[in-house]
Amino acid sequence: MSDQIKNQQTKAEKWFRELRNQMVGSMQKLDGSEFIEKEWQRPGGGGGLMSLLKGEIFEKVGVNISTVHGNFSEEFKKSMPGTEEDPSFWASGISVVAHMKNPKIAAAHFNTRYITTKGKQWFGGGCDLTPAIPEKLETDNFHQGLQRTCDQHNSTYYEKFKKQCDEYFYLKHRKESRGIGGIFFDYINTDFDKDLSFIKDVGQFFVNFVIENSKRKKDFNFNQDDLDTLSKKRSRYVEFNLLYDRGTLFGLKTGGNIDAILMSMPPEAKW
Numbered sequence: 001m002s003d004q005i006k007n008q009q010t011k012a013e014k015w016f017r018e019l020r021n022q023m024v025g026s027m028q029k030l031d032g033s034e035f036i037e038k039e040w041q042r043p044g045g046g047g048g049l050m051s052l053l054k055g056e057i058f059e060k061v062g063v064n065i066s067t068v069h070g071n072f073s074e075e076f077k078k079s080m081p082g083t084e085e086d087p088s089f090w091a092s093g094i095s096v097v098a099h100m101k102n103p104k105i106a107a108a109h110f111n112t113r114y115i116t117t118k119g120k121q122w123f124g125g126g127c128d129l130t131p132a133i134p135e136k137l138e139t140d141n142f143h144q145g146l147q148r149t150c151d152q153h154n155s156t157y158y159e160k161f162k163k164q165c166d167e168y169f170y171l172k173h174r175k176e177s178r179g180i181g182g183i184f185f186d187y188i189n190t191d192f193d194k195d196l197s198f199i200k201d202v203g204q205f206f207v208n209f210v211i212e213n214s215k216r217k218k219d220f221n222f223n224q225d226d227l228d229t230l231s232k233k234r235s236r237y238v239e240f241n242l243l244y245d246r247g248t249l250f251g252l253k254t255g256g257n258i259d260a261i262l263m264s265m266p267p268e269a270k271w
Contacts, residue, residue, distance in 0.1 A: 005116055008192050009090060012114035012123075013067050015196065016094040019203045020065045023096060024051055026211050027063075031055035035063070040257040044070035050260045054267070057218050059101040062263035067092040068254060076253040081187070082120030091115045091254070093125070094203070095247065097264040098210060103230035104220040105213065106131035106138055106179070107237065109264070110206045111247060112199050123195050124186035126161065127206045128169055130179030132233040133226060138213060139180050146183055149205045153198040161185045171240055178240050234269035241265065 024035050033055030041047040048066025055061075071087040072080055080089065093113030100107060112125030129142055143162075150157035161183035169178040183202070188195050241248055241264050251261035 005121065008121065009092065009114070009116060011192075011196060012199075013092040015200055015203075016065050016092055016112070019200075019207070020049070020051070020063055020094055023063050023207050026207060027053060027058060027061060027098075030211055030214060031057045033058075038259075040260065042066075042068050042070075042255055042257070044068070044255050046070070048257065048260060050257070050263065052263065055101075057101060057105075057214055059099050060267045061098040062096065062260075064095045064260045064263055065093070066256070066260065068256065070254070073253065080115075080117060081122070082117035084119070086118035089115065089117050089254075091250075095260075095263070096206070099234070099266045100214065102218060102220055103132045103222050103226040104135065105217045106134075106142075107234075107266070108206070108210050108213075110203070112203060114199075120189070121192075122187045122189040123199050124188065125199070125202070126165055126168075126182060126184035127202065128165055128179055128182030128184070130233065130237055132230040134180060135217075138217070141213065142180070142182065142209060145205055145209055146202075149201050150183065150198075152201065153194070157185075157198075158183065168244075169240065171236060171244075173243070174236070174239070176236070178236055228270070231268060231270035234266040235271045237264075237266055238269050 028034055031053065033053055035051040035053045038050045039047065040050065046068035048064060051063040053061050069090040072083055072089055091113060093111060095111040098108045106129040108129055110127040112123065114123050131138065147158040150161065162181060165181045165184035168184045169181065171178060248261055
């Protein structure tokens with residue numbers, strides 16, 4: 001492995017940890033509750049840090065970071081670029097899922113990652129909202145903020161990544177979208193420093209949005225019908241993550257921590 005790739009790996013891993021610390025700190029301050037942290041080690045190489053909070057605003061929010069390395073299985077390497085002659089890989093990333101106590105605040109999901117194989121390096125990730133009770137202002141604030149963020153880097157990013165998000169977060173068996181979308185991207189590899197700058201800005205936008213949106217809506221009134229609507233919407237979240245989610249599949253296929261992989265599940269759902 002070249003010194004350049006090692007340097008890029010170090011920069012990406014450092015950012016994911018910095019963003020993790022910022023998210024944990026700002027969420028704790030808003031909620032008044034503390035995250036419970038747990039480190040884990042991957043037998044094949046690497047490990048991560050799980051952080052879970054169950055509070056007054058965030059019914060369940062998980063902020064996980066990991067950096068793992070090793071070899072893909074013969075089956076899984078076929079779907080990963082740059083592994084034709086060598087199954088080795090290195091991957092670092094951050095994953096955040098927030099399920100809110102107030103059903104009028106949308107559940108929020110975010111992840112970004114940097115993966116290197118013998119012949120390829122790339123960033124992937126995205127963020128999206130899953131409201132049980134959609135609100136136009138919330139939806140507009142989210143998408144307009146994402147567009148501004150994307151446009152600072154590439155005028156084609158927002159429409160392209162929004163379309164990919166809409167296509168990805170779709171429950172084919174129910175013929176319905178999981179939520180109101182966002183952006184989703186993979187295999188970004190133009191210029192490392194420019195790509196990392198984009199990744200940083202997406203992460204910064206997400207944490208700022210979640211905090212401000214939660215502040216604005218945390219005291220909204222709700223009733224039992226709203227809670228029932230929330231439980232039903234959460235069932236769709238579970239179905240997507242178990243049937244279609246690439247991050248879940250990647251974690252399971254690379255020997256990741258099961259608790260960390262399934263952190264995204266809501267605290268309760270009904271069918």
